[in-house]
Amino acid sequence: MVKETTEAHGGEVTIMSATTVAPALPLQEHRLPLSNLDLLLPPIDVGVFFCYLHPAPTAAALKEALAKVLVAYYPLAGEVMANGDGEPELLCNCRGVDFTEASAGDTELRELRLGIVDEGVDKLVPSKMAGVISVQVTKFKCGGAVVGCTFDHRVCDAYSFNMFLVAWAATSRGGSVPPAPTFRRSLVSPRDPSPRTYATNALIDRLFSPLSSASPPPPATVAATAVNRIYRIAAADVAALQVTAGPGRTKLEAFTAHLWQLCSMSGSAHQRLCCMGMVVDGRARMSPDGAMKAYFGNVLTITYGVNSIDDLRRRMALADVADDVHRWVREAATDEHFRGLIDWVEALRPKPAAARAYLGGTGGTKATACIVSSGMGFPVREINFGTGLPAFASYHFPWPAGAAYVMPMPSARDDGEWVVYVHAAPELVKVMEEEPTVFKVLENSYVFG
Known part of the structure; x- marks a missing residue:
């Protein structure tokens, strides 16, 4: 068991355990290039968190559903690596998602000052480790929980991560899962090179x-x-x-x-x-x-x-x-x-x-x-993991x-x-x-x- 304590408003957040959740089915290792639009993003991470009153989803149920949904969203279980030109690309190797379980001790969920993020709310959103995403589930004395996620912005935007969240929640409920995502880079591939298409573009030169x-x-x-x-x-x-x-x-x-x-x-x-x-x-x-x-x-x-x-x-x-x-x-x-x-x-x-x-x-x-x-487009009304x-x-x-x-x-x-x-x-x-x-x-x- 891993224990690491950090201060949060109203009490401490203690890391109780850390593990890695891999896709439920194996996948042949391969590399997936990032698109040209992905390459415009610097190496920054984005977090999101959800607060659930009692009864809250359990870590065990979340991990079970996560392993299932990662079969369709397999790039999220990989790693971002540099290719021969030094550009980032995805290594789809089923490394898995870093999953942390934490405890807020004697703190009640209602005690969180959510508006003052710097007073402890940020301790409920995990720092991303070596993979593409990280998850942290923090349990509170009242039986409530906060589910926090952090993802690599180079791999996806908020729209894409929303798709994953909705699919994860649907899988956890045991209901109908949305259609699988597509990673077809041809949808955002460059046009055939020509002086016209690759000529200086005034708007793009102004924006980038x-x-x-x-x-x-x-x-x-x-x-x-x-x-x-x-x-x-x-x-x-x-x-x-x-x-x-x-x-x-x-x-x-x-x-x-x-x-x-x-x-x-x-x-x-x-x-x-x-x-x-x-x-x-x-x-x-x-x-x-x-x-x-x-x-x-x-x-x-x-x-x-x-x-x-x-x-x-x-x-x-x-x-x-x-x-x-x-x-x-x-x-x-x-x-x-x-x-x-x-x-x-x-x-x-x-x-x-x-x-x-x-x-x-x-x-x-x-x-x-x-x-x-x-x-x-944040699908907050769809992120029901089976407990509300x-x-x-x-x-x-x-x-x-x-x-x-x-x-x-x-x-x-x-x-x-x-x-x-x-x-x-x-x-x-x-x-x-x-x-x-x-x-x-x-x-x-x-x-x-």
Whole structure:
């Protein structure tokens, strides 16, 4: 038995045991290349956690179902290795998933201050070890549990990992399991090389840069001093933002515009520009017929806009900012952009590239930056492992980049409200908490009744 104790709000979290869960059926070892869109992701990990009241799923039941679902999701049981060109690729070797069982001792689940992530909630999400994903199940005195997972973003995006979570939960319930995922790289392969397809693309050159030629990133003040919080937003406030943003603007565009204005208020005196980025999923753009619905991997781009802090603070109404957001999201949300991005990476390989939004757009030291990634597809109402739905769930992404990261997702209460994970500098968090209408403190009474 392995015992390792860490502090958490209200008590300690003790690691009781650690094991590896392999697929229930053997698989011939082979290598699976990462796609060109996968190669745009740096080696970063993404976490997610689910809180279950008594009776909570047991570690034994979760491990049994995990072994079964890994037969279809076998890359998650492998390892990321470097190929001969130094690029990452998947070694599908049935290594298995690192699975940790932990105890919160005398702590009750209702004692967790979920909104203050840094006060112990992060101890419930495992650090990824050598494999692709890690799982931790933490039991509480009340009989409740938190199931936390961490996955390698180079292997899949949130859409893909959501597929896995839904299949895992369905397998645990013994019900009908969703169709198996596809790992067909031909769905995101480059087009036949030609001067036309591999020519310089103005939009891609604006959004991405080869790492060797990118400007040095600004001082990583966000990464070094960032705090992690979870807020909630009332459904009525989301709707009001959308109305204020103007006709034809989505809720996410309105939210992003509002956040952009808040970011401008948190900038220091020497910062003159504010960059706001958004992660865009390309599945529906590349395959409107749904052919990529089951594709497992990254199908993402990161688009952005840059405005002066003075304009965002004083001269631009929310509708004007939302118009700007809509414009730069629309220009990247096309099949041609994603196909061109795949071609662009192919022409660049094996040299790596990065999204310029991470660097504040221009890469200059006078720009503050924030990235919004929609988690509105988070299937919180489907992650029932046979003992009931989670009382709460959220992503957890304390990434090391120098930009803030914000991820809205649906509340587990299914009441139209949003839960928003925030990884940002204290200055931005202060502005968000002082803003009177949108970001609300996540109280335990909201989560646990």
